[in-house]
Amino acid sequence: QGQLVESGGGLVQPGGSLRLSCAATGSIFSIKTMAWYRQAPGKQRELVATITSSGTTNYAHADSVKGRFTISRDNAKNTVMLQMNSLKPEDTAVYYCRDELFGYWGQGTQVTVSS
Numbered sequence: 001q002g003q004l005v006e007s008g009g010g011l012v013q014p015g016g017s018l019r020l021s022c023a024a025t026g027s028i029f030s031i032k033t034m035a036w037y038r039q040a041p042g043k044q045r046e047l048v049a050t051i052t053s054s055g056t057t058n059y060a061h062a063d064s065v066k067g068r069f070t071i072s073r074d075n076a077k078n079t080v081m082l083q084m085n086s087l088k089p090e091d092t093a094v095y096y097c098r099d100e101l102f103g104y105w106g107q108g109t110q111v112t113v114s115s
Contacts, residue, residue: 002026
């Protein structure tokens with residue numbers, strides 16, 4: 001049930017920041033675990049972070065993103081966010097939002113980190 005629409009991607013210089021948003025339709029958003037994934041050119045899609053219905057967060061690649069990326073959610077707005085700071089060229093990828101309950105994916109938003 002539902003649709004996911006990501007926004008907020010773009011081109012940013014190394015060291016810059018972006019805030020991704022994922023707007024979800026459907027009436028049971030608040031009980032779902034939501035996640036952000038990314039897929040770099042020529043690589044498999046990988047999990048970046050998850051957030052449970054209660055707000056518990058987990059970062060899949062702690063060494064590479066923890067401390068720089070923050071996942072959060074606003075259940076009143078059916079939205080999950082990914083704040084990305086101190087961006088590096090290796091963060092360049094298409095970022096996808098996923099409904100972990102039903103397995104729905106968004107269409108993705110491109111993030112390019114380059115000078």
